[in-house]
Amino acid sequence: EAGVTQSPTHLIKTRGQQATLRCSPISGHTSVYWYQQALGLGLQFLLWYDEGEERNRGNFPPRFSGRQFPNYSSELNVNALELEDSALYLCASRGAFSPDNEQFFGPGTRLTVL
Amino acid sequence: QKEVEQNSGPLSVPEGAIASLNCTYSDRVSQSFFWYRQYSGKSPELIMSIYSNGDKEDGRFTAQLNKASQYVSLLIRDSQPSDSATYLCAVDRDNYGQNFVFGPGTRLSVLP
Numbered sequence: 415e416a417g418v419t420q421s422p423t424h425l426i427k428t429r430g431q432q433a434t435l436r437c438s439p440i441s442g443h444t445s446v447y448w449y450q451q452a453l454g455l456g457l458q459f460l461l462w463y464d465e466g467e468e469r470n471r472g473n474f475p476p477r478f479s480g481r482q483f484p485n486y487s488s489e490l491n492v493n494a495l496e497l498e499d500s501a502l503y504l505c506a507s508r509g510a511f512s513p514d515n516e517q518f519f520g521p522g523t524r525l526t527v528l
Numbered sequence: 529q530k531e532v533e534q535n536s537g538p539l540s541v542p543e544g545a546i547a548s549l550n551c552t553y554s555d556r557v558s559q560s561f562f563w564y565r566q567y568s569g570k571s572p573e574l575i576m577s578i579y580s581n582g583d584k585e586d587g588r589f590t591a592q593l594n595k596a597s598q599y600v601s602l603l604i605r606d607s608q609p610s611d612s613a614t615y616l617c618a619v620d621r622d623n624y625g626q627n628f629v630f631g632p633g634t635r636l637s638v639l640p
Contacts, residue, residue, distance in 0.1 A: 447628065449630075455632075456616075456630055456631070456632040456633060457572070457616065457630040459628065459629070459630075470627075502569075502571075504571055504572070515560050515577075515620050516562065516574055516577055517562075517574075517618075517628060518574060519564075519571040519572050519573065520571060521570070521571050522570075522571045
């Protein structure tokens, strides 16, 4: 069974640009979570999508947005990039009927803002 | 008080010893608890989950949960240098996955 996949692996942008990150969940999983992990810091919850809807968002400005497609893959968009947006962005998926509510992570996208 | 707290470490143990990692949480209604391992520059990988008070064992790993004390721990027996990583404690506050909170992680170093 394939795990969570994310693309691209690395992304380099300059201040003010927009970044788009993509995530494909484990087959059969309907929930997708996005997290930001800045260097040396913990995981900060960004967004949760389930069945195509945004269900919850963390304490981030509106320039962080995303969507979930009918096939449950997801996209995270970051507009007007700032230097402090440089981080590892992690996507995790969870099954709708997962008995344990476990989240499984993808390999992440390393975003660097210059 | 932060929602999920862990000692940042580093926690250093000799190879073959038992490593004990601790986590406390503030929300009494939390139902689900998870331990993840994260190697430097990599994504977290799930080690195990625990829902009921007591111990849960999986190979060299044992998770312990005490809801009355709002405390969850992870024991790693026969620690190996390959266990050197950051261990993240996560708490699902409502058991539906929408309030998943991670602790800051404890860095473990197993010395050969």
